[in-house]
Amino acid sequence: MRCRRDGWLLALAPDSGDRVHDVTTAGRVEAVSARSGGSTLWSATALVFVGNTLARGLGFLFPIVLAHSMDRHDFALVYLFINLGFFAGELVLTGFPTAMARQIASEKVPSERGAWIQPALLGGLPLLGVSVIAAETLAATANAPAGLTALVVIGLSIDAYYFSVLRGLEEFALLGAYRSAAALIQLLFLVAVVAAGIVSVELVVVIYSFVYVVPIAAIEAARRPLIRALAGARRATRPIRGLLRYAIPSLIIGLSYGAIFGLDVFFVRLGAPGSLPDYLGARTLVQPMTLIPFAITIVLLPKLTRAREDERTRLLVRALVVTVSVAVVGALAYFTIGPALIDLVFPSSYSASPETMGFLALAVGFLGVYSVLTQWWIAIGHPLRPAFTLTAGAAATAVLQLVLTPELGATGAALAIGGGVACALLAIALPTLRRLQTP
DSSP states (O other), X not given: OOOOOHHHHOOOOOOTTOOOEEEOTTSOEEEOOTTOHHHHHHHHHHHHHHHHHHHHHHHHHHHHHHHHHSOHHHHHHHHHHHHHHHHHHHHHHSSHHHHHHHHHHHOSSGGGGGGGHHHHHHHHHXXXXXHHHXXXXXXXXXXXXXXXXXXXXXXXXXXXXXXXXXXXXXOHHHHHHHHHHHXXXXXXXXXXXXXXXXXXXXXXXXXXXXXXXXXXHHHHHHTOHHHHXXXXXXXXXXXXXXXXXXXXXXXXXXXXXXXXXXXXHHHHHHHOGGGHHHHHXXXXXXXXXXXXXXXXXXXXHHHHHHOOHHHHHHHHHHHHHHHHHHHHHHHHHHHHHHHHHHHHHSOTTOOOOHHHHHHHHHHHHXXXXXXXXXXXXXXXXXXXXXXXXXXXXXXXXXXXXHHHHHHHTHHHHHHHHHHHHHHHHHHHHHHHHHHHHOO
């Protein structure tokens, strides 16, 4: 299962002072209490965490089954397509879907929340075409077969829009069910094709890309959140320009994130192709580091939307304490037990040094810290600061990848990511401290 980045850098909160209402699943409108920020944050985070943990637990088995069913070359090729699709797809995945989630959450007329969906779709269509072209260009540069990276981009785009609709509507229980069901169905499909002896790179990419269509159809048949949102706003319209203020910064953030945690596989493919399967094995095992930061940042979007100014600071401190703890403890654990984990779950032909896994874990952990700071800056009305600081981090990562990966292989790629994330985190942490200390 891929490393989901939806809640990490894509959670956008509105300007200070926006006040909205919550719509229950039964359609009742309830005022949101100004004092509900802390407890509601953690109860909703727990809900997302449980659902996402189940999804990741199931999704964790996907690359392991794949590694035991395909040779190293085909395994690396599948995940090359996936990661190139992620990077190229950021043009679609992080702009208008993110802005749509923000606007749905802050819509002052609850029955018209769905009015933001159509302009978000229209804004994303041209970007989808550009993303497909970029994806295929990257695949050709990496000497990979044509066509499959485009499928990944299309599948991810469907997922991103539906995820953002559920997120904006605060359907956190459905989000958990959506992710868990998709991971289970994905794994079952993979096991079925392996058992039938028809597993191939092409078939695995198709399963990976379009598995989310199944739970989307099931959710809409049973609960119809998207259908109801569109029906309630069928006479309401919103201009695309209402999305651009948040779509553009989130697009910059998404592209920068993709350059850090998407093009790493591309750089290893070019600079140290022999170590790519080992690097992907380490990357897979580091994924649990994302669980808690992912859950926190997913919930921070609507909660910061409704919080008062003083509450936002308290929410920020609480979230930072947790994410910093996860980063430090997780990195120490992977430095210690990383190779043993590889030996336990992957075939004997795979390996990863403790340095590779430890540096990757530290980078992933502190990117979670960065994402929390991102939510706060956008919530106070400064969406461009996290966009520009992460862009600086992406540029630093690219330079380090070119220098370190050909020399150090997988460990060089991990160090490059860690260095880039450290630059971005430092660039946003210092002004955050100054801002918090200003009366």
